[in-house]
Amino acid sequence: MTELAAVLPDDPLRDEIEQFARTHRLAERTRALDARPEFPWNEFRAMGKAGWLGLTMPPEHGGRGLPLRRAGVLLQEFGFQTGTAFAKLSLQPEFSSILAAHGSDAQRLRLALPLARGETLVGNQITEPKAGSDLSLLTTKVEHRGGRLFLTGTKSQVAFAADAQTAIVYARSDRAGATGVSAYAVPQDVPGIERRIIGDLGECWMRRGTVKYASVELSPDQLIGEEGRGLEYLKVELTHERALLGAIYLGVARASWEETVREAGNRIVFDGPLSDQEAVAFPLVEDGTRLAAAWLYCERVLDRLDRGERADDAAAMSKWFATDVALTTIDHAIQFHGGRGYSKELPHEQRWRDVRSGMLAHGTSEIMHRVAARRRWPKGRRSPGRRP
Ligand SMILES: Cc1cc2nc3c(=O)[nH]c(=O)nc-3n(C[C@H](O)[C@H](O)[C@H](O)COP(=O)(O)OP(=O)(O)OC[C@H]3O[C@@H](n4cnc5c(N)ncnc54)[C@H](O)[C@@H]3O)c2cc1C
Numbered sequence: 001m002t003e004l005a006a007v008l009p010d011d012p013l014r015d016e017i018e019q020f021a022r023t024h025r026l027a028e029r030t031r032a033l034d035a036r037p038e039f040p041w042n043e044f045r046a047m048g049k050a051g052w053l054g055l056t057m058p059p060e061h062g063g064r065g066l067p068l069r070r071a072g073v074l075l076q077e078f079g080f081q082t083g084t085a086f087a088k089l090s091l092q093p094e095f096s097s098i099l100a101a102h103g104s105d106a107q108r109l110r111l112a113l114p115l116a117r118g119e120t121l122v123g124n125q126i127t128e129p130k131a132g133s134d135l136s137l138l139t140t141k142v143e144h145r146g147g148r149l150f151l152t153g154t155k156s157q158v159a160f161a162a163d164a165q166t167a168i169v170y171a172r173s174d175r176a177g178a179t180g181v182s183a184y185a186v187p188q189d190v191p192g193i194e195r196r197i198i199g200d201l202g203e204c205w206m207r208r209g210t211v212k213y214a215s216v217e218l219s220p221d222q223l224i225g226e227e228g229r230g231l232e233y234l235k236v237e238l239t240h241e242r243a244l245l246g247a248i249y250l251g252v253a254r255a256s257w258e259e260t261v262r263e264a265g266n267r268i269v270f271d272g273p274l275s276d277q278e279a280v281a282f283p284l285v286e287d288g289t290r291l292a293a294a295w296l297y298c299e300r301v302l303d304r305l306d307r308g309e310r311a312d313d314a315a316a317m318s319k320w321f322a323t324d325v326a327l328t329t330i331d332h333a334i335q336f337h338g339g340r341g342y343s344k345e346l347p348h349e350q351r352w353r354d355v356r357s358g359m360l361a362h363g364t365s366e367i368m369h370r371v372a373a374r375r376r377w378p379k380g381r382r383s384p385g386r387r388p
Pocket of ligand 1: 128132159365
């Protein structure tokens, strides 16, 4: 049977992740976080100390400086060993990599390094009640009045609404022209900020929610990089994130798949193992094939990005495809474990709920298709034979 494990590259750090996950009981902690959502500060700090935060971030910014492809292998392993929570935490410095790439020395020292050490949590606030997929609709704004700056607007659905100590807020600056969006590092404990948590289907520990800014005063040194270039910076970060997130979901699905393959070999029905039933065995063979194929595609995309090729469309395709394959695989795990598969006694239902976020966060699956389609058929281009 083709399986993902057979096509994964060996890496000594994979063994270290397994050991770290066992020592800190991360798989159990992932289950507990579902029942009692909170930010796992102890584990976050331990990950920082052990060098598991910011795998691709340069060492001078607290990371390991690994190529994206190798980081993908390791994030897959985190997903396999622990579920999505700690794999995504490992990516947290990458989610804020514009700090390291474009921030001032002070911002790097105050935010990027402590984030990679697990000492502070930085969230990202892009989405608004009327602007998610279409970022041209953002209305949160920064106004310059009498030499002072004021931030006003509402960010919604953002992860770590309750726990982030600082957020990178994307807002229109009145000095950057009609289309210019800038990124600002905004402490979350200053006057004029109101935070509200919403309940979620999965990944509840992220405590997503709404953050309102009512004329919050900023200082000029809170601007990250240049005014009006926020979305341009974000695009590069998002491409890397999308390619790496696929690796996490495939790792989580591998865990469910391997457990289901074992179950199918052990459970006796109608005088033989469940695996004798082709209705069960064939979908499992297909899932194993798809997991391996999706991984090889994901790895290839990461490799292309490492070589500096433009691959935003491939990263988008890799994310929707990996998420789709992972969800189908976990769904079969629920089904072929019978009634227990649907219960909280087994991890599959939580894995399904957690991975389901992959069709929405960091760009929805539809938007991933749109990114790929736009690359093939750039908007506004007409076929040469078309009459006006
Ligand atoms: C778990 C999770 C964590 C998140 N974390 C953050 C965070 O930390 N920070 C942050 O800023 N945001 C975060 N988000 C929000 C997320 O980025 C948005 O939900 C997402 O971008 C979609 O935007 P929307 O919800 O406004 O949906 P809309 O953009 O209104 O879309 C609604 C539906 O229409 C579809 N659609 C929209 N336009 C098109 C189109 N052109 N073609 C085809 N279909 C289309 C969408 O795919 C979707 O199915 C998070 C979301 C989730 C689920």
